[in-house]
Amino acid sequence: MKEEVTVQAPGSVSNLGSGFDVLGFALGAPYDVLTLRRTDTPGVRLINDSPFDLPGDPEKNVSGVVLLAALQRAGAAHGFELRVEKRIKPGSGIGSSAASAAGAAVAANELLGNIFSKEDLLDLAMEGEALASGSRHADNVAPCIYGGVTLVRSLDPVDIIALPPADLFVTIVHPQIEVSTAYARSILPKELPMRSAVRQWGNLGALVAGFYRNDPELIGRSMEDVVAEPYRKALIPGFEAVRTASRQAGALGGGISGSGPSLFQFSRTEATAEAIAAAMRDVYTGLGIEHRTYVTTIDPRGVRVMC
Amino acid sequence: MKEEVTVQAPGSVSNLGSGFDVLGFALGAPYDVLTLRRTDTPGVRLINDSPFDLPGDPEKNVSGVVLLAALQRAGAAHGFELRVEKRIKPGSGIGSSAASAAGAAVAANELLGNIFSKEDLLDLAMEGEALASGSRHADNVAPCIYGGVTLVRSLDPVDIIALPPADLFVTIVHPQIEVSTAYARSILPKELPMRSAVRQWGNLGALVAGFYRNDPELIGRSMEDVVAEPYRKALIPGFEAVRTASRQAGALGGGISGSGPSLFQFSRTEATAEAIAAAMRDVYTGLGIEHRTYVTTIDPRGVRVMC
Numbered sequence: 223m224k225e226e227v228t229v230q231a232p233g234s235v236s237n238l239g240s241g242f243d244v245l246g247f248a249l250g251a252p253y254d255v256l257t258l259r260r261t262d263t264p265g266v267r268l269i270n271d272s273p274f275d276l277p278g279d280p281e282k283n284v285s286g287v288v289l290l291a292a293l294q295r296a297g298a299a300h301g302f303e304l305r306v307e308k309r310i311k312p313g314s315g316i317g318s319s320a321a322s323a324a325g326a327a328v329a330a331n332e333l334l335g336n337i338f339s340k341e342d343l344l345d346l347a348m349e350g351e352a353l354a355s356g357s358r359h360a361d362n363v364a365p366c367i368y369g370g371v372t373l374v375r376s377l378d379p380v381d382i383i384a385l386p387p388a389d390l391f392v393t394i395v396h397p398q399i400e401v402s403t404a405y406a407r408s409i410l411p412k413e414l415p416m417r418s419a420v421r422q423w424g425n426l427g428a429l430v431a432g433f434y435r436n437d438p439e440l441i442g443r444s445m446e447d448v449v450a451e452p453y454r455k456a457l458i459p460g461f462e463a464v465r466t467a468s469r470q471a472g473a474l475g476g477g478i479s480g481s482g483p484s485l486f487q488f489s490r491t492e493a494t495a496e497a498i499a500a501a502m503r504d505v506y507t508g509l510g511i512e513h514r515t516y517v518t519t520i521d522p523r524g525v526r527v528m529c
Numbered sequence: 530m531k532e533e534v535t536v537q538a539p540g541s542v543s544n545l546g547s548g549f550d551v552l553g554f555a556l557g558a559p560y561d562v563l564t565l566r567r568t569d570t571p572g573v574r575l576i577n578d579s580p581f582d583l584p585g586d587p588e589k590n591v592s593g594v595v596l597l598a599a600l601q602r603a604g605a606a607h608g609f610e611l612r613v614e615k616r617i618k619p620g621s622g623i624g625s626s627a628a629s630a631a632g633a634a635v636a637a638n639e640l641l642g643n644i645f646s647k648e649d650l651l652d653l654a655m656e657g658e659a660l661a662s663g664s665r666h667a668d669n670v671a672p673c674i675y676g677g678v679t680l681v682r683s684l685d686p687v688d689i690i691a692l693p694p695a696d697l698f699v700t701i702v703h704p705q706i707e708v709s710t711a712y713a714r715s716i717l718p719k720e721l722p723m724r725s726a727v728r729q730w731g732n733l734g735a736l737v738a739g740f741y742r743n744d745p746e747l748i749g750r751s752m753e754d755v756v757a758e759p760y761r762k763a764l765i766p767g768f769e770a771v772r773t774a775s776r777q778a779g780a781l782g783g784g785i786s787g788s789g790p791s792l793f794q795f796s797r798t799e800a801t802a803e804a805i806a807a808a809m810r811d812v813y814t815g816l817g818i819e820h821r822t823y824v825t826t827i828d829p830r831g832v833r834v835m836c
Contacts, residue, residue, distance in 0.1 A: 244731040375735040375751065376728075383738045383747070413720040419756070421683075423730035424551040428682040430734045431690045434741040440690070444682065449726075 226259045227332040228528045231325025232521050233310045234317035235392070235479040235486050236361035239445030240425035244374045246317075248365040249392065250518035254321045255307040255528075256285065258329035264301045266290055272308035284319045284350040285326035291349045292330035296337060302330065314396045315480040320362030323350025328367070328525040341380045343367050348377075355403055362480065369524035371433055385433040387520040388441060391495035393473070395464065395502035396484040398512040401457050406481035409453050418448045438490050442474030445488075451477055458482050460505045467501035492517065533566045534639040535835045538632025539828050540617045541624035542699070542786040542793050543668035546752030547732035551681045553624075555672040556699065557825035561628045562614040563592065565636035571608045573597055579615035591626045591657040592633035598656045599637035603644060609637065621703045622787040627669030630657025635674070635832040648687045650674050655684075662710055669787065676831035678740055692740040694827040695748060698802035700780070702771065702809035703791040705819040708764050713788035716760050725755045745797050749781030752795075758784055765789050767812045774808035799824065 232253040236246035261267065266280035266289045280286030289302045304326065310318040327346040331338045338346065347363035360382065364372040370387035414422075425444045432440035455461040458478065468476065468487040472494040476487030485502070489495045499515040506513035539560040543553035568574065573587035573596045587593030596609045611633065617625040634653040638645045645653065654670035667689065671679040677694035721729075732751045739747035762768040765785065775783065775794040779801040783794030792809070796802045806822040813820035 240730075241734065242730075243727045244734060373731065373734045373738065375731045381735070381750070383735050385738060410723065412723055414723055414726050416717065416719055416721055416756075419721050419726040419729070420550045422726070423547075423549075423733045424680065424682045426730045426734050427548070427551060427680045427737045428688070428690050430737040431680065431692060431741070434738070443688070449723075 223335050224333055226257065227329050228255065228257045229325050229329045230255055230526045230528060231321035231328070231366060232524065234320055234362045234365045236317065237450060237478065237480055238429070239447045239475065239477045240422050240429055241373070242422070242447060242450045243361060244426070245371065245429070246361040246365045247371040247387065248369055248521040248524050249316065249394070249516070250521045251516055252309045254309055254325055256325040256329050257305040258326070258333060259303045260333050261301040261303050264299065266293070266301060267303045269303065269305040271305050274308055274312055276306065276308065282353070284322040284354050287353050288323050288326040288346050288350040289330055291346055292327060292334065296334045298334065302333070311396065313400060315401065315478070315482045315484040316394060316396065317362040317366070317480065319351060319354035320347070320366050323347040323354070324363045324366030324525050326350065328527065332527055340367055344380060344382065366524050370520060370522045373430065385430060386436065387522045388433050388436050388438065390438060390441065390474070390488045390520060391490070391492050392486055392488060392518050392520060393468070393495045393498040393502065394479065394484055394486045394516040394518070395499070395506065396514045397458065397460060397506050398514070399459065399483050401482040403481045406454055406457060410450055411453070414449060422447070422449050438474050438488065442488060445475035445477055447477055454478055454482060458485065459511060460509050461485065463505045464502050467505055468498045471497040471501045473498050530642055531640055533564065534636050535562065535564045536632050536636045537562055537833045537835060538628035538635070538673060539831065541627055541669045541672045543624065544757060544785065544787055545736070546754045546782065546784045547729050547736055548680070549729070549754060549757045550668060551733070552678065552736070553668040553672045554678040554694065555676055555828040555831050556623065556701070556823070557828045558823055559616045561616055561632055563632040563636050564612040565633070565640060566610045567640050568608040568610050571606065573600070573608060574610045576610065576612040578612050581615055581619055583613060583615065589660070591629040591661050594660050595630050595633040595653050595657040596637055598653055599634065599641065602653070603641045605641065609640070618703065620707060622708065622785070622789045622791040623701060623703065624669040624673065624787065626658060626661035627654070627673050630654040630661070631670045631673030631832050633657065635834065639834055647674055651687060651689065673831050677827060677829045680737065692737060693743065694829045695740050695743050695745065697745060697748065697781070697795045697827060698797065698799055699793055699795060699825050699827065700775070700802045700805040700809065701786065701791055701793045701823040701825070702806070702813065703821045704765070704767060704813050705821070706766065706790050708789040710788045713761055713764060717757055718760070721756060729754070729756050745781050745795065749795060752782035752784055754784055761785055761789060765792065766818060767816050768792065770812045771809050774812055775805045778804040778808040780805050
């Protein structure tokens with residue numbers, strides 16, 4: 223059995239337009255790098271090799287709780303030491319906690335002799351998400367574990383459908399503002415008008431069809447979100463300006479990544495994706511808000527075992 | 530140009546489980562037979578060659594209003610005579626009015642030199658649906674026009690996605706009771722809990738994926754409808770007994786066809802589909818309710834021009 227493993231754990235976009243709470247996809251960039259080593263001492267030790275503060279107590283750390291759960295389920299007598307090089311900023315809305323959770327689950331499985339199925343890994347990773355957000359949810363960890371685009375049909379029992387990753391470029395802008403996930407959830411209505419719900423699932427069905435057809439136009443026009451975006455866009459300064467500028471630059475469609483503040487847009491070519499990034503930067507430069515952009519693709523693999 | 534044309538217009542199942550108001554599919558059987566003839570006299574004359582009463586006034590007849598609209602849009606100086614051999618019983622919940630409407634639209638187009646696009650035909654056929662139910666809706670006429678399984682993403686603008694018809698057998702039972710479409714609609718709540726809505730579109734997305742994958746199991750388990758069925762099943766005596774007996778006979782999943790009273794179930798083989806039909810007949814024989822069953826497949830063609 224291996225003594226040490228390094229994994230790359232990608233960021234992810236969830237709440238994909240009309241796919242609120244069920245769809246997500248893995249990003250080619252950014253990603254975290256996690257190096258896990260077996261130790262003779264039981265328990266988990268964390269080494270933070272990141273520019274961000276992370277909880278040092280394994281019971282309070284997203285990767286930590288996943289590793290502890292993995293050791294326990296495996297009935298292992300040994301322990302783990304994890305070195306985290308976090309590159310996905312916490313609170314960015316592009317799946318920072320999911321990368322920590324899914325990366326830890328996959329790394330642990332490598333050192334435990336691949337005893338866990340994908341469903342087990344998802345279950346383990348949701349332990350991390352529960353710590354991060356207070357609720358077990360899979361819309362970000364599912365694409366990290368399964369790769370590409372995933373649909374969470376059900377969590378009880380776990381039923382994840384991996385959709386074909388379309389040939390799309392993705393542009394993301396992360397304006398450096400804080401949006402509390404809990405607050406972003408609290409402002410959503412508890413009830414939906416039937417008409418809005420039907421419109422949302424008509425779009426969601428078309429979006430799933432768009433991925434199977436690899437049809438960028440269909441994907442773009444099916445991104446319409448009448449459920450969460452109307453409420454959440456007010457939390458993100460520049461939202462409408464980014465949308466308008468992105469469309470003018472050739473974007474197919476996009477929305478809020480997770481509960482924000484990052485925004486994403488799809489496009490057909492890298493040149494268009496770069497033009498969208500430039501347009502996004504112009505908006506936030508104009509607003510005087512620090513920001514970062516990424517131009518990437520949908521990552522078909524999810525967490526990658528490097529060595 | 531042709532002087533006369535005969536078309537077969539299939540029945541259809543709408544509100545396909547989780548696809549409430551957006552999904553539908555065309556049936557191999559039953560179907561109506563419509564024969565349309567050009568006449569020198571303007572206007573529309575109807576000949577009812579059916580065992581059912583149908584309005585004789587073209588302005589009050591589903592096929593009639595479609596033919597009148599087609600003539601008007603074409604700017605035609607001539608008229609039409611339509612002979613209707615209706616085999617799909619009105620009020621059965623398997624798209625009787627949609628067959629009348631879509632059949633008339635396709636037949637008219639044949640005699641007008643194929644001037645209408647599929648979107649035009651859908652639009653014409655919705656005139657018939659509006660007469661039948663008081664609202665323009667496409668979930669039954671779309672599969673009649675496009676064939677196979679269709680998703681209505683949007684009606685404004687018209688955006689219909691044709692999904693691959695899966696290799697499934699379909700069993701339908703039509704208990705001879707009356708369910709008013711208007712009443713079946715009135716008992717649905719105007720608002721949905723967010724949790725139910727998310728569950729519905731998770732299932733709907735998985736159902737669309739199931740058709741692309743041609744995955745009977747995935748289609749079956751994604752049929753779950755938490756939106757309409759919980760309310761409407763009370764209108765259909767024998768609903769739970771039919772479901773239980775169908776499952777025992779090997780059904781993959783199913784639900785209410787349209788707003789009922791017909792019920793449908795999917796299965797993998799014709800033998801299973803026949804066993805399900807026998808189980809359905811047992812239920813309604815036991816209840817003393819007249820009924821009719823059909824064993825068929827998803828029809829990939831929609832309205833067929835015969836000669």
